[in-house]
Amino acid sequence: MASTSISKAEKSYIRAGILANPPRRADGRSLHDFRVISLETGVVSLSNGSAHLSIGRNPHDGSGGTDILASVKLEVEDIEGAAIDNGRIACSVSCSPSAYPHLSSGALDDLQYDLTQVLHQALSHPSLHPKNLGIIPRKKSWLLNLDLLVTADAGNVYDALFLAARAALWDTKVPRTRSVEYKSPKSLLSTSVDMDVDQDTSSGFDTRRVAHATDFELPDYWDEGEVLEGREHWPVAVTLNLVESKHFLDATLQEEASCGSRLLIVHSYESSSSPTVQSMRILGSEELSIPHLKSLIKEAETYTSDMFNSLNAKLEDEDIRRNQKARQRFAGRK
Amino acid sequence: MASDLVLPGQPIPLPRGPVPQLGRGVYEKDEQVRASLVGVPHFEGSSLVISRLRPQPPAPNSVVLGSITRLSPLQALLSITVVDDIPLPPGEEFTGVIRSQDVRATEKDKVKIGDCFRGGDVVRGLVISLGDARSYFITTARNDLGVIFATSEAGATMEPVSWQEMRCPKTGKIEKRKCAKPEGLS
Amino acid sequence: MASARPSPIIPTATAGKTSSHVAQKEANKAAIFQRLHPRIYLERFLEEKIRPDGRSIAQNDEGDNAWRNVEVNVGSITTASGSALVRIGNTTVVCGVKAEICEPDLDNPSEGFLVPNVDLPALCSPKFKPGPPTEEAQVLSEKLNEVLGNGMLPLSSLCIHSGKSAWVLYVDATVINYDGNVFDATLLAMVCALKNVMLPHASYDPDVNRTICTRPGVDPTKPSRKLVIQEDLVPYGFSFGVFACSHILPDPSASEEPLLDTSISIILDSHAQVLAVSQLGAGVDTEYEASGPDLDDTPARKADTLAECISLARNRLAILLNKVYDTMN
């Protein structure tokens, strides 16, 4: 993402390679190929949902590649007068200085802020909001903290962030809650579940406070519970790196530094066929005409649908793998 | 009413056949010459130009005026306030450095900075190169370059008497400077 | 201060150019001379009794064109409770008042708050960099806080419910164009903004411990109201600078300000009574007046600098008042 400095010769060499016919890239991939993506969910034991994703990691020694760790932590939030009633999502991206050694601390903060801005604006939009984050209407609700850590950046960090976020949210379990109310000793009437029926009881409580304090109980163990409702709508992103009339995907750091600008498109798949655009950005200073922009938007749909399907497949067999592991662990425990 | 004032991005109608050489303020994009500044395109010599009297950063071969801010045995630090006869707005300045080997053309290695410049002198120099991240490289190794204004210890404005001496009118004391030859002298 | 003529620095204009081009060359040479020797440049002008921006400093005329033109327009920002834009010459200041509700202090339960602040952003002048308030902005805010705290706006009038809730007025001034004498412009902008404030009707509801306001025009029984302002305590600022202990320059511009040895600030109320006076630095050096060979002064000049500034401020106040009044009502 933050381009390393490369020499002019290397830059024109890479651009020539991409514009050539047939195109040739340093690692032999075609223009629209992705590097190897490895994904593992449930890696952080103390979180409600987590995922570890890396793109382009060297299979032999596990070195290199973009490396993201995503984790979801649920908190109870008192929403007494606030305008939110069924839960809130807060995303934050932090970049470890080891991933960007050449950036000063100020530039690192700015980069973190920009990444957070893109993620948060896309993921916290009401159109994607899961319904089951409310606990007690107008009193208590879940605050879903999605924290992503970029531990290494070898290019294409936006795609990696969205993939990791989607995997972590897919893996999230919301503990079931049961509302419990304490009846004040003096009130004779049987209070209905609806809390805000106000009787002027002559209880000892200060009359201004609501007659019944309500709270909730967690029947589940903290890491069980239902999955987020509508978890298949979480979006995926694709970054199209533009070199004059051509574009290519999953750029390495050198390729990112040599291409003038990038188009980031985030799609969410309501029904399996047509996606909806959740966010779009242009980054960089190369020329982009309006018809070219429109054609890129259409082509992006094919890339995101492939990515969407392959990610779903991977998440399914992650679930299966973890259930087997859980069963073996259970079987092992006498 | 609109004289041939053009705006950035506006194509410039070319009078005759051959595409003229393009100077500053115009650029060519897919065989169309367009303006990159607000102004009137005119010909200076053979090249089509839109000239704007705007403060510009120093570029190689631009004549700059600046005042000496710091001296060290190997170089003199200069705060550039005028570039190519266009003064920078108050509060803005570029940093330049005159290395000891760039002070004069003769006996480059026997230069003593203390005898050439003093703090606060106004110096006219020529930019050799963009230098490094902090400062531009300036030379005064020409007769018309060097100190053009200096105040003596007594506080009076000194007059140059030779290319390396200036005299204080009040006390008559001679101080050593690398002076620029005043204009108008043959 | 010896004012010998330095050797001609810039190559003489080459002849044969069209007149406008020669004029531009001359203007350019003058600009270079001002950039290299600002002090001598200003001296040259003052010798001819003219200031660089064309204002005259001659004593005989009624002294009105010694001040830059003042323009005020009020109520242009709809998101603020009250707002004003003031332009003195090129110096432009926009001031907005935001009214919020808070709990009053324990030691004066029935008083609200007045919080004036000046912001000198990097946008208004090349000498400011983005970041926290500069020293100059802090000094300005401090001075304005003192001047506006002189009882012009009784804080008790900002109380909604004693001990429980009161108004706090954040008076934020942003300088858009910094061309000298920002204090006068900001003070005038803040005063006009405060006069323009419309506070919604507010009532404190003890059992919910919250203050409820009604929008203007929603409920005729609960009208919004203007601030209670003591008209005779309203301050008007007039700033002067003394250059080289010899010239008094009213309303100094940005190019003159760094060269001034003394800065004098006179604050009058609407009846031309002196509310506050501050003089930093020596006044006009009277002995110098007498012995100065080339300054043909009459003895009248011997009067004390401060008294002279106060009289200059008084006749300027009359003109300023009818300008501010016709915009206010």
Next chain:
Amino acid sequence: MQSTFDRRRINGPEESLPPVFISEPQDTFSNTPVARKSRKVSDIRPIFLQPGLITQANGSAYIETERTKIACSVYGPRQSKNTAYNEKGKLNVEVKFAPFSCEHRRAPLRDAEDRSIAVAIQQALLPSVQLEHFPKSTIDVFVIILEADGIEGCIASGAIAASTALANAGIDMYGLVTSCAAAVIEADIWVDPTQEESNTANGTLVLSCMPALGIVTNSWQTGRMTPSELLACIDACSGRCTDIHSVVAQGLLNSAHDET
């Protein structure tokens, strides 16, 4: 607003809250869009643009679209402090909301929202400035928002004011940048939305382009849109950008005439 104590400013009480009005209940996303009174759905707000307002700056511009007022000034090319040598110049855009510019008072120090607008405006200007003419230098663009009516409107007007200020400052540019916002409210396109309209919208787009060259410099989309709605928004905005371009051109020509 929790006002943190800052010894460099005059401080009020620790905590103060904006007034709560009785008339409107706490509705968040009330998606009943109020019909537009004075202009059609596909019209933009009238633009008042005045280049060269700030005499201290190299170049400046002031823009007003009904209830959005933005001032912008350009300084530079300046020496870039404490950065490594680079032969291409740098474009540095800083945005500041005036404390009185929005419904709720803005923090006078760095506000989070300032940076996201600065990034959007910087991206809108980047392809238009010929930075290779200013090696080792920085062009500073400072934007102050005096009154805000719709964040998308601020980005669009801010980009227009900044591009006009750059031209007024005599910075070499490929072309003038104009920008326009659009919102999708219940499947129809509202151009140049105000604050309440964009609150009820489920998707908004800010498109900046150089109409003289037909080049898109920034398209900043948030919220949810179907691809066809997105393409419709792009067409609507690029049409409006060409109209705005003539307003900017007229403003610059007038101010250039006054100068010569």
